[in-house]
Amino acid sequence: MNPNELRKHFPILHQEVNGQPLVYLDSAATSQKPVEVIEALDKYYRGYNSNVHRGVHTLGTRATDAYEGAREKVRKFINASSTEEVIFTRGTTTALNTVARSYGSANLSEGDEIVISHMEHHSNIIPWQQIAKETGASLKYVDLQEDGTISLEAMRNTVTPNTKIVSIMHVSNVLGVINPIKEIAKIAHENGAIMVVDGAQSTPHLKVDVQDLDCDFFAFSGHKMVGPTGIGVLYGKKEHLEKMEPIEFGGEMIDFVGLYESTWKELPWKFEGGTPIIAGAIGLGAAIDFLENVGMENIEAHEHKLAAYALERMSTVEGIRIFGPKNANQRAGVITFNIDDVHPHDVATVLDADGIAVRAGHHCAQPLMKWLNVSATARASFYLYNTEEEIDKLVAGLVKTKEYFSNVF
Known part of the structure; x- marks a missing residue:
């Protein structure tokens, strides 16, 4: 891998800032975009811009094929067992809020525990704070070691049979720590809890295999992995997603609407209300192609x-x-x-x-x-x-x- 050759694919890097060549060292906030992703977005808007799933005309069919094709690329990229387990969201934040609001509200009650860590991003703290207040569950923090890492011993001492949800980031956006998610998931499952993973900082940088990690939910964003802003993914095990209720209601996610009752589409579309993030998903698919080529x-x-x-x-x-x-x-x-x-x-x-x-x-x-x-x-x-x-x-x-x-x- 030659970073100097790869830089040629990123137009924004070839500029001066304050009279000096740009040195961009802020990819944890957002990554830069290769020309392949930019061209994929341009091609969609110039060539086949249309809504998906609804029309039978040629542009609608092309857009739907590209949108659902991106879902299959995501499935393979993280090794989900089915595209039914891949839900497009606005980003990691929306994905984690969906789990907290849908799964958490239905499965937590007074006396239950949610376990997170001191290193979590606000997106993996605040949703659990809110759901804990609403359900009467308690929020517990696993202690960090002196260097900011999580020991499995501390995890075993924190997770109890009362724990229903463990939610830990895969990689810290501050400390750079790579957490032992597979082992933490095992501890969670041994105590009857589910494992939620904030993968915003790992998915762009490490090979992710959600089946090997055995996590129940995994969230990440496109913009940190050379993709567009405004697109993310929630992976969830089918057994959980099938039981969960959507948290956004409207077009696209319905099966039948009556005057007083409605039913939902099957997975994954019941969680994708309204016109989906079509261009973003297509751009994310192009980003995955780029990363896999590297x-x-x-x-x-x-x-x-x-x-x-x-x-x-x-x-x-x-x-x-x-x-x-x-x-x-x-x-x-x-x-x-x-x-x-x-x-x-x-x-x-x-x-x-x-x-x-x-x-x-x-x-x-x-x-x-x-x-x-x-x-x-x-x-x-x-x-x-x-x-x-x-x-x-x-x-x-x-x-x-x-x-x-x-x-x-």
Whole structure:
């Protein structure tokens, strides 16, 4: 895998920002898009823009075939057993809210437990907070180890026979931690609970096999995996989805509508009310084609290499504190850090002046910020198009930032 060759597919990377070549290190927030995805969207809108499932005319048939073809690509990409288990959503947030609102409302009551962790993104915290309040269930947090990882022993001590739902992110968007989802799912199932996985940060970077993980639900977004914004996926085991009620009602998801009663379509369409995200799904299908042509194993190996290089190089910066595991094999391509006496937003601002894009803030993970005893952090995140030379530029920028603020104060 040659990242310099891959960069040729990404038009946005070939520009200057503030007079410097763009160094884009914010793919954990959203990835850039290859020309293949951009052209797939353009082809749909120029050539066969139409609604799906409804019409028998040629454009409608072409759009439906492309939309449902994208669903099959998703099924194969995550190894779901059937397209009935693949539901298109607006993104990870919508997918997790669907599980909480539909499955959680129907299966939780007073005395039941929902287990999550301190590292979760707000999208995997707030829905469970709300459902816990409504049902009387309690929300429990598994303790993290000093390096931010979850031990299986802590998981076994937290999950009990009263636990009905365990919901854990596959990869942390702050710490880069790769959580042992397969083993956690086993613990959940041994206690009669279901396993929900936030896969927003894993699906773009690792080979995901939902059957091997044995998770009950798995959520991810297209825009973090070189696809369009506004499209995501909820995978769910058919046995659960069949029993669940939809949470959005209207066109597309109905079978029969009477004056006072209605019935729903079969899976997966009963969860896709209204005109679906047609262009987004088609773009996601093109993104999957692109990633599979590169090879998910190649992407994972490249990011581990970058993470190891970044950990080594960044650790030479005076006053830097890097959060998460020090072993690159325990983490994805995310490095979150702070520099002594320099606010993360100031770090990001100085770097931006040199064309280097990093994220600063709480990263939609305020409970984790509290656990880390910080108000905010800076984050550099890498993807298939990043290079070691860009990490060198980042390190040089951090040294410059440190020197600048040392001289100011």
